[in-house]
Amino acid sequence: MPIEYDVKMRRRTLAIVLLDLIGSTRFVQKVGAVRAAKHFQIHDRLARSLIYKYNGREIDRSDGFLCSFETTSAAVNFALAYQSTIPGKIGLGTRIGIHWGTIVEVQQDELYVAINAKRIELEGLAKNIAARTMSLCSAGQVLLTSEAMDHVRRRPGLRPPKGTRFACVGLYKFKGVREPQSIYAVGESLQSLQPPRGGPKVKRLGGPKSVKSRARDRKIKEWFWWLAWRIFWVEIIIIIIYCVFPVLASPALKTQWGITGFEWVEYMDKFLQKIGTR
Numbered sequence: 001m002p003i004e005y006d007v008k009m010r011r012r013t014l015a016i017v018l019l020d021l022i023g024s025t026r027f028v029q030k031v032g033a034v035r036a037a038k039h040f041q042i043h044d045r046l047a048r049s050l051i052y053k054y055n056g057r058e059i060d061r062s063d064g065f066l067c068s069f070e071t072t073s074a075a076v077n078f079a080l081a082y083q084s085t086i087p088g089k090i091g092l093g094t095r096i097g098i099h100w101g102t103i104v105e106v107q108q109d110e111l112y113v114a115i116n117a118k119r120i121e122l123e124g125l126a127k128n129i130a131a132r133t134m135s136l137c138s139a140g141q142v143l144l145t146s147e148a149m150d151h152v153r154r155r156p157g158l159r160p161p162k163g164t165r166f167a168c169v170g171l172y173k174f175k176g177v178r179e180p181q182s183i184y185a186v187g188e189s190l191q192s193l194q195p196p197r198g199g200p201k202v203k204r205l206g207g208p209k210s211v212k213s214r215a216r217d218r219k220i221k222e223w224f225w226w227l228a229w230r231i232f233w234v235e236i237i238i239i240i241i242y243c244v245f246p247v248l249a250s251p252a253l254k255t256q257w258g259i260t261g262f263e264w265v266e267y268m269d270k271f272l273q274k275i276g277t278r
Contacts, residue, residue, distance in 0.1 A: 008107040009123075015075035015100050015148065016126050017056070018134035019047070019082070020064040022093035043090045047082065054078040054158075059122055064094075068122065072100050072148045073157030076186055079142040080160055083187070087140060095141055097134025100148040101126030125177070132174040133183065136196040143169070143196070146182040163188045169195035170207020180205055 021027075021043070028036040044061065051058055051067055054074045060066040069075040079096045087094045104123045113119050133143050144152070149166065169185045185193045193211040198204035 008109075010105050011102055012105050013100070013102045014126075015069040015072045015098060015151070016103060016122070016130040017067040017069065017075050017079065018064065018097045018127075018130045019067070019079075020095050020134055020137075021090075022095060022139055024063040024092065027092060039090065043086065043092075046086050046089065050078055050082050050086075054081070057120075059120060060118065066122070066127070068103075071155055071157045072098065072144070072151040073155065073160075075148075076142070076144070076152060077158045077160055080164065080186065080188070083140055083142060083192075084161075093139030095134055095137030095139060095143075097130050097132070097137060097143050098148045099126055099130035099133055099145045100151040101129065101145075103127060129174065129177060129181065132177065132202055133181070135199055136172065136183065136202055138194070138196060140187075141192050141196070142186050144184045144186060146184070149182075149184045160186070161188065165193060167193045167211045168207065169193070169211065171205040172198065173203040173205055175201040185211070 021040075024036075024040075027039075031039070040063075044065075047065060048058060051065070054069065054077055056067045056069045056074065056078055058065060058067055067075075067078075069078065075098050079098060083094065083096065102124065103126045106121045106123055108117045108119055108121065129145060133145055137143050144166075152166075164186060165188070166184055166186050169183050171180050172183055173180050183196075185195075187193055190211065195207055195209070195211065196204075
């Protein structure tokens, strides 16, 4: 017979956030345990300040954080604020996955809390989906599941920073999860919106090869390169026309090579001469 325990728990629907420091083990080996511990404490204090600012709740901490938020918009704003400020101060890449789902919230007995057990723990598939989503991320990236994205649309709440863009990056199959997941990226830079390839526990099923900037989202630097490439190719075409048309219109070469059927080239060549191209 299984042992019965009086466990205090309840179901809740929350935004689950998994935050991970990339290369933390390599960093500890490089600088040593004491220096790394000081470094991580600075990171944790900065991260906890942002969690508190956006009304989040720290659930667990290892080489990153497991957090929960009442709304997905608060979770997204926390993630964007974190990625724009903290990684540059600690010198490590970070990645964040967000999922909106039903979770079982377990409250531990005071006896266990007194001996340093966590007061609140989260159990359920929603936590695993958030972890799988986080594992897809590149450094500096924030990814959301379709459930999290739907909740942002239904209940926008806090507005993200100006210039923030959401983009669907593909359909993925998570190991241990029955249904494929549509994944979205959120960020201010084009690089942060690029589709991840997949990983050992996540298989990419399809989606865009890359996410391109839209006209309304382009900044001055992006507009410069957008125009520069097009001007370059227009100039190449003009050079080709300038060099090729006189050759095709030359009577001597046409006779020598036996070229026929290019009478229209002669008219075009005469037209270019008239407008001063040559």
